[in-house]
Amino acid sequence: MPAISRRAAIAAALEAAGEAGVSGEALAADLGISRVAVNRHVASLRALGYEIESAPRVGHRLVSAPDACIPEEVSPRLTDPIWVACEGGPEVISTNDEAKRLARAGAPEGTAVVAAVQTGGRGRFGRAWVSPAGGAYVSCVLRPRLAPQESAALALVAGVGAARALKALGVPVRVKWPNDLEAGGRKLGGVLVEMTADTDVIEWVVVGCGINVASRAHERGAAVREFCPDARAADVAAGVLDGIAGAYREFLPSGFEPLRAEYEAVLAVLGQDIAVSDATGSRVAEGVVTGVDADGALVLATPAGERRVHAGEVTLRR
Ligand code: BTN
DSSP: OOBOOHHHHHHHHHHHHGGGOBOHHHHHHHHTOOHHHHHHHHHHHHHTTOEEEEETTTEEEEEEOOOSOOHHHHGGGOOOTTOOEEEEEEEESOHHHHHHHHHHTTOOTTEEEEEEEESSOBOGGGOBOOBOTTEEEEEEEEOOOOOGGGGTTHHHHHHHHHHHHHHHTTOOEEEETTTEEEETTEEEEEEEEEEEEOSSSEEEEEEEEEEESSOSOOTTOOOHHHHOTTOOHHHHHHHHHHHHHHHHHHHHHHOSHHHHHHHHHTBTTTTOEEEEEOTTSOEEEEEEEEEEOTTSOEEEEETTEEEEEOSOEEEEOO
């Protein structure tokens, strides 16, 4: 679990105390703060949607916690040792933008940013990523000691990590190269990787992932709840972050090769006749997908022989 805020610690203590509740005095002593400060934190938890009963001489009892991807709910659920901090809040412009800001300010590897709503979420190719309530929007700062050209596969590594988490929840997830997440042939989420590097070494990478947990705003999209009716946004968010951390750790010593077969097993377009377009919409390649290579490039069989594509957007030809 990362270092959590006092407010998150109070939420976790209330959750752990269950029906019995916990006294303000005990919370204050445990956290080394005053009872006035405890009351202030309890008030701010209520403002976030926590239903908390408070009574003199009895203390505070949690009635319900919000089903939302907020640091107070996500941070206690994170289990991978990589996590050192979990920032964000109920609404941010973009968790990737916030993670990039933190990375530039020197935030260490393992800094996560989560939000329940994004007002300026961004997708691949500079597109907007509509991010209403009912989603899990997460980003993290990584600092791999890699050359910039070795980072291309990181987008696929993140896809493997997110897919593991969704599979564990019972979602029949598939990945459309490089890392669109689909279920039932409909888009469920996506991954956006951004980085800064010197000429020969990466300074930081921000991996962002957005998953539709329960929103009906995406008319033609899929939602985790269709497959896992009890899924909570914070469980999805923590699972995806832990999944990304686990896949990243496997990737670091020997690259994408150890994860390649797992990626291909969930590759939605394997064996399909597809076209790949660049950011301007121009077609850059066509062919039948035979797999991905050890760098994460898409491998196509074409009439002119094998072709490898390193970037682009895939559409089915028939
Ligand atoms: C895509 O185009 O498929 C990638 C979408 C990535 C969206 C996520 S939501 C969390 C993070 N913050 C952003 O602004 N974008 C990514």
